[in-house]
Amino acid sequence: MRVYVLNGPNLGRLGTRQVDVYGVTSYADLVELCVSTGRELGLDVVVRQTDAEHELVGWLHAAADEAAAVVLNPAAWSHYSIAVRDACALLSGPLVEVHISNIHAREEFRRHSVISAVATGVICGLGVDGYRLALHHVAARRRSEAAGDGS
Numbered sequence: 001m002r003v004y005v006l007n008g009p010n011l012g013r014l015g016t017r018q019v020d021v022y023g024v025t026s027y028a029d030l031v032e033l034c035v036s037t038g039r040e041l042g043l044d045v046v047v048r049q050t051d052a053e054h055e056l057v058g059w060l061h062a063a064a065d066e067a068a069a070v071v072l073n074p075a076a077w078s079h080y081s082i083a084v085r086d087a088c089a090l091l092s093g094p095l096v097e098v099h100i101s102n103i104h105a106r107e108e109f110r111r112h113s114v115i116s117a118v119a120t121g122v123i124c125g126l127g128v129d130g131y132r133l134a135l136h137h138v139a140a141r142r143r144s145e146a147a148g149d150g151s
Helices: 027-041 053-066 075-079 082-089 129-147
Strands: 002-007 044-049 069-073 095-099 121-124
Touching (some): 027 044, 069 129, 095 129
């Protein structure tokens, strides 16, 4: 099963950007965490990061066409991008929104996400471990659907 782990602007700078907020894990380490977790769970994980909003929208469209699951950290686009939100709304597979920091404990403008209303679930404030938890959720959901219990 394919799962896209998509990351928005500035996340490629993990490990060097605001380490007091985002931690010291590098982006390369995040990619390895996601791929290795996916491997353990039997998931085909594809990890991408972009600073270009149109590129993220295109990736979300492709995921929608594949009915793939998505783990998304929209970063700053969480707070204002209706284009990203509308692309997320097209997804038929599960969408887990992930934020490394607790957006609810930060500046006022960061406390609302336009993505959350169309997400299956939201994980925030657990650091990069939120990605691992999101992948576990996606795998468990797919097993449940395959078993036909619909939960």
